[in-house]
Amino acid sequence: MENQRSQAPKNAIGLCLLPQELIQSIFLSLVLPEIVRLKLVSKSFSRIISDHTFLRHCNALSSSTTWLFVYKKRWLRDAVLHAVADRRPDRWFRFPAAELLRPARLHAEDLFFLAASNNVLLFASNAVREVLAVNLVSVTVKKIPPSPLGPRGTSSWRRSGMKLVAHPNGSGHFHFIFAEVVSNRPVLFVYDSLTDTWKSTTAEETHETDKTPPRGGTHVFYLNVGHGPRESVLVASTLEREAPVVVIRPRFNNNNESLTVGFTWGNVIDRLHVYGDGYMMIVKSEDVRSVRVLKGVELWGLSCDGRTWEFVSAVPCVVEKRFAAMMGCLEEKNGVVRAALVSNCEGVWDMTWLAFDTKWMQWTWMPLPDCKMKGWNMAGISFSSGLTLS
Known part of the structure; x- marks a missing residue:
């Protein structure tokens, strides 16, 4: 975290x-980065924050807070990790990457931000082709050994084809999961930080509904392997021992529309498809005077048997905005689907946080403050929740 070992504010003594x-x-009433910085203000503050009762209450509040992390950098310049919380959507918090990655002695400009979960952040280096796990609170770095597929560059990691699952007990233990097609068959790869080993399992092709994990099931994760015009290929499983790893091939039957990844600039399909956790967000736009204009956002999800993509809901009253390029990320947790849409128009970045409560069928549209990204490159984006002080 930023070094805040400056002089204590004048009102600290009065407080x-x-x-x-x-x-x-x-x-x-503060969020985690603010509390961590207060520990550096005075010994009195540090003693209060280290109290067991305070830690218990703080961790309970922090565990229900969701964060959006954005990694930005300039060529041959310092890289910065920015974070905003749903409890404090009016402010971005800044974490210089050089401080987070100092134990690894790597150039932050070479890194790409892959994923986040609890206190753990995952980065990939293109130069040394390594994956690094960084603990945001303890500021420790762990190098993950190469997977059975060998060292991989940053372009090999697909956001919707991987998952970071950190255990919420403060131990720092986590699993890193990704799926790839190997010899024409989907394979699941799981890294366990406790044993520092990888395990690979070939996914089963099955049409038996009792072997298909239901969407929204406890501890079930879905990883996207690929997409055709009318059919997606996903791998579904859990982290339980001996749990089956199955292939799901949901069909997309929506008139003449086709599945895509990324943005298509033609006159036929003007869609951005964002995938994650068994859901798909379709962002629609129109060409207005050679500039894209956002026109609508739809949420789709896997059917109960996993055989089709089903329409869930559309965002009401979409705020139209101009952009030249757009990307996004999506996750589902505890019945809430969250998505971040990041657009760029004439070098200016704009970010929007969307959330859909599947129980109450209610949307939340949350514009975010300017992240001061003009002139910077975005090198990764991810949601996270469950940050704790210990």
Whole structure:
């Protein structure tokens, strides 16, 4: 985190004179990066924050907070990880990558941000072709050994084809999961940080509905392997021992529209398809005077048997915006589907946070403040939740 070992603010001494219960209540209204920085202000603050009762309440609040991380960099310049929380959507927090990655002694400009889960961040290096796991709170770095497929460059990792699952007990233990087609068959690769080993399992082709994990099931994850015009290929499984790894091939039957990855600039299909966790967001646009204009956003999900993509809901009253390019990321957790749409128009970046509650069938549209990205390159984006102080 940013080095905040500057002089304590003038009102810190006055704050210390308040009852400890009141100080803790004030601190609990803050988000995790603010609390960590307060530990550096004074020994009194550090003692309050390290109290077991405060830690328990803070971690309970932090575990329900969702973060969006964006990694940006300039060529041969310092790279920066920015983060914004749903509890504080008005402010971006800044984490210089050089500080986070100092233990690894790597050039931050060479890295691409892959994924995040709890306190763990995953980066990939294109030069040394390694994957690094960074703990955001303890500021430690772990190099992940090459997978059975060998060292991989940053272009080999597909966001919707991988998943980082960190255990929420503060141990720092995590699994890194990705799926690839090997010898024309989908294969699941799982790295366990506890044993520091990889395991690979060939996915089973099955048409038996009892072997297909239901969408929204507990601890079920879906990884996208590929997409044809009318059919997707996904791998579904859990982290349970001896759990089957199955192939799901949902069909897309929506008039004359076709599945795509990324943005198609032709006159036939003007769609951005964003995938993740068994869902698909379709972002529609129109060409207006040689500039793309956002016109609609739809959410689709796997059917109960996993055989088709089913329409879930459309965002009402979409705010039309101009852009030259757009990308996004998507995740589902505890019945809430979250997506971040990032667009660029004339060098200016714009970000929007969308959320859909599947229980109440309700949308939330949350524009984010300017991240000051003009002149910078975006090198990765990911949601995360469950950050804790310990």
